[in-house]
Amino acid sequence: xxxxxxxxxxxxxxxxxxxxxxxxxxxxxxxxxxxxxxxxxxxxxxxxxxxxxxxxxxxxxxxxxxxxxxxxxxxxxxxxxxxxxxxxxxxxxxxxxxxxxxxxxxxxxxxx
Amino acid sequence: xxxxxxxxxxxxxxxxxxxxxxxxxxxxxxxxxxxxxxxxxxxxxxxxxxxxxxxxxxxxxxxxxxxxxxxxxxxxxxxxxxxxxxxxxxxxxxxxxxxxxxxxxxxxxxxxxxx
Numbered sequence: 001x002x003x004x005x006x007x008x009x010x011x012x013x014x015x016x017x018x019x020x021x022x023x024x025x026x027x028x029x030x031x032x033x034x035x036x037x038x039x040x041x042x043x044x045x046x047x048x049x050x051x052x053x054x055x056x057x058x059x060x061x062x063x064x065x066x067x068x069x070x071x072x073x074x075x076x077x078x079x080x081x082x083x084x085x086x087x088x089x090x091x092x093x094x095x096x097x098x099x100x101x102x103x104x105x106x107x108x109x110x111x112x
Numbered sequence: 113x114x115x116x117x118x119x120x121x122x123x124x125x126x127x128x129x130x131x132x133x134x135x136x137x138x139x140x141x142x143x144x145x146x147x148x149x150x151x152x153x154x155x156x157x158x159x160x161x162x163x164x165x166x167x168x169x170x171x172x173x174x175x176x177x178x179x180x181x182x183x184x185x186x187x188x189x190x191x192x193x194x195x196x197x198x199x200x201x202x203x204x205x206x207x208x209x210x211x212x213x214x215x216x217x218x219x220x221x222x223x224x225x226x227x
Binding site for chain 1: 120143146147154155156157160167168170191204206208214215216217219220221
């Protein structure tokens, strides 16, 4: 299978920085997405990485290393509203570009 | 621009019944994908439609089917419902443009409960 691994839960403090890691199988890799999902809501798109390196978007950054099958999502200046699940999803060439394989998600709890 | 819309938002059915869920993609988006989300299995890909044709299919039984209309709106159908089909069904649309990132944008989902 094409397992996507990420930590189940993380806790961080308001104003701090948190890094959420994701590892995936490299064979057939086509691209990697990060989504945010608040409880009871739909996933919302955060970032997309297809080349190695860091993509920065305001308080959110995402990094990719294709050779290592590794990505992370970096959240800076944490706010209470950042408490949510963060989903790592990979697109593989063999299964179709839009047939995303999702990790189980990392539930982030931001504390005051 | 309006986002992805799904109807109904909530549905309660009994075992053995069948159900049809509807999805309207973002205007201009031609690809529609369906996912099932459960606490145990997470988000799993069901199928993708483009130009009224199923382009990709996940590992789900034949009870799960779908279709797409000429205006890109899509429906999915689940026949002979089982208790395990209780889940949040999410629809996602993407532009499918040449050279684009092909980002998928999700609708609010349909919460299906099978009793």
